[in-house]
Amino acid sequence: MLGVAFRVGAELVAAMVVGVGGGLVIDRWLGTSPWGLIVMFVLGSAAAMLNVYRAVNGMGYAVGYRRPDTGANSGGGTNSTPAKDEGEGNRGH
């Protein structure tokens, strides 16, 4: 739905803001220009993808957080469609 789309978009932008901003701050602080920026940009992109994956997959929004019932339903690694739908429905998007 629209809510999910808005959420995913903001997620990507926020990761870039934190990654690049953090990189620039580290560079200014430690004088490591441009390595802080490069490393933090890559890590920020990874965090963005991770959070988009979590947001869309209905795994709970959190860092490292896995909802116990979703894990049991989907049987570990694979995410079947019913479990995914249930996860979406629970959060009302």
Place this chain on the structure above:
Amino acid sequence: MATDPLHQFRIEQIVPLHLAGHDISFTNSSLYMVVAAVLVTGLLVAGTASRALVPGRLQSVAELLYEFVSGMVRDNAGTQARPYFPLVFSIFAFVLFGNMIGMVPGTFTFTSHIIVTFTLAALVFVFVTLVALIRHGFHFFSFFFPSGAPIALAPILIPIEIISYLMRPVSLSIRLFANMMAGHTMLKVFAGFTITMIGALGAVGWLAGAVPVAINVALIGFEIMVAFLQAYVFTILTCLYIRDAIELH
């Protein structure tokens, strides 16, 4: 004729104030924050004054608002999150009223400024972090390493998890501010088309100018939905963060 679509976001001082070199003037933004706070308080105080068994109109609205947020906290943050209900309710009511007041023509939408939404998001972030630290102590830091991942991946995973934790207030504030600002700018741009067409085309312009007005009618309905949806999303995510802080993993 003012057709600058960004003019509506201008901060204007009403009562200039300065404290220790900082500008703490009472602005139009502050004015509408006070209006929102007064309206929320007024609704709840007036709505609960009669305490009727069969609620009147105002009491129904107050009860609806209370039960909506209460259900949201119960479903998304868990039953242990009861003590944090007042915070979640205040945030939802403040953001919702801010967004909705902004839909009244001629008003100022304080949620369209990132400093306002970021302050709200930072409040949530600091609060949730403190709750997690107080409840779990140093166990909180296990949050940054997904359980079951190989130790060899720690140098990559831990920075990524820390970034995605720090991202929370940023994405929370960007989402709300960007939606409100984009929506209000779009309304003004379409309204501006009408004025430009009338100015440039004369009689034909009055006919052609009706098209953007028709679009705006649909857009205002859409914007009211977005105003509610964004307040809802902000609050749902607050609930999910509180749930993480309580349960960790």
